Amino acid sequence: MSATVTAPPPSQPSAPPPPVRPAPARRPGGRLRRLLGHGVVQAFLAVVGLVWITPVAGLLLSSLRSANDNAASGWWTALAEPGRLSFDNYTALLGNAGITRAFWNTVLISVPTTVLVVVLAALAGYAFAWLEFPGRDWIFLAVVALLVVPVQVGLLPVAKLFGQLGLFGTIPGVVLFHVAYGLPFAIFLLRNYFADIPREMLEAARMDGGGEWRIFTRLVLPVGRPALASLAIFQFLWVWNDMLVALLFADSSSQPLTVELQSQVRQFGSNIDVLAPGAFLSLIVPVVVFFAFQRHFVQGVMAGSVK
Template identity: 90%
Template sequence: MNLSALRRGLGNSLVQAVLVVVGLLWLTPLAGLLVSSLRSAQDTAKGGWWTALTSPRQLSFDNYTSLLGNAGMTRAFWNTVLISVPTTILVVAIAALAGYAFAWLEFPGRDALFLLVVALLVVPVQIGLLPVAKLFGQLGLFGTIPGVVLFHVSYGLPFAIFLLRNYFAEIPREMLEAARMDGGNEWRIFTRLVLPVGRPALASLAIFQFLWVWNDMLVALLFADSSSQPLTVELQSQIRQFGSNIDVLAPGAFLSLIVPVAVFFAFQRHFVQGVMAGSVK
């Protein structure tokens, strides 16, 4: 009895030790980026970021000051906002409308169309790049922010509709019929009943979608030009001279990850749910 308790106690401290090591392992790369982003190019050339831990005089916000003074960087940051916010709103709005219609409204071919939408879940973004680029070229959307947004919205929709239809379908039939009997038209029912009831799903979807687009590089790499490119593409273009550009890349990367990480900590539960649901993609 005493022996097994002792063994359990020992086992538990071993588990704690293992998890502490794993936790540190996970924190180190991020700490490396943060510390690197606060060091000058000269210090970076001289030694690793960990030397700053013993001589904290190396640390300063100079890199960030010059980053914020860099017109290309600040524009790229705003482009990221201008791409990800409208995309998120559009995906949620369009998918909520369609999701409600697929769940509760009658129209010919409804089930077949919904099956098609679900089938589109498999389509990888890659397959759309070339044809849509040609199409956008003809429409004058290539290299513009609306072009990037439209592409993201389209490829975000199948999952979004799938998620919301399934969520809305759970709304009790009596609730909707009572609203219809009270003389509510479909638009009223949608805005007054369906959207409020669906809030948890809408929030998870919005967070997932925002994250996805904020972090995207591939789509913007093709569809954005130098005036509409987001932070990821702007930073990517400087990767070639990686060694000599750390004083720009490290703070830039930190700037680009601080927004989603803040969203993560602010909305932990919705965030985890959104990512979990979104991983079907």
């Protein structure tokens, strides 16, 4: 008796697996944004901002008061009598030849120094990050080693060298010194930022026929704009507020605003009607520069925060 073989039932087609949704991309600085959005953190930042702005407001009010009013009472009393405030001190400041000359000297020192440091550091940072040449790592190591050299070590030797070259006591001499001591940190910062650019972007640009200069100007610089803006802000603030280098390398015709205000204090002591508006003028320019580049600066900070 033959056994009956039963064919297995046809297999049912398996249902396709559910589509896998990609995980939402984390925005750079998401954790930092959530932390800054906390009520306690915002209250703390508001207190810090109030503490920071109080002396600035006091300096502004003092610059708008007469010398007699400043000698008779504190600056906060001006809040009760705002009608006594005037711009007479600023009018007198514009008539002070030493202050106005020092202000323009500060501009002529700070702006070229910032531009030269950013441009040279961007070129060197790209070369150290993406170009192959003999001794690249050793040269970069030497640049990083210069970060530990204090400014005070090079003051006297460089002053002697500038004296032999005819640069001592001139604005170009002050600019060259600031550029030389600002480049190591600037190169280190931009090299590390440029090194994080995906290699595929650069390789695709090279396959499209782009040369190194075109890649640098059309790709690297736009991508590195936040880092460049942050570097420009820090460099400008450091040079604008510097007094040590200017005291040694600048003479009476090339000294910046910080040195001129210090000499005003030494000569006149209580010349508050000149010192207060001069100090506020020296303060407000860096603040304006910071807020002008604030958007790029915040992008650079967020890009380097928690990813």
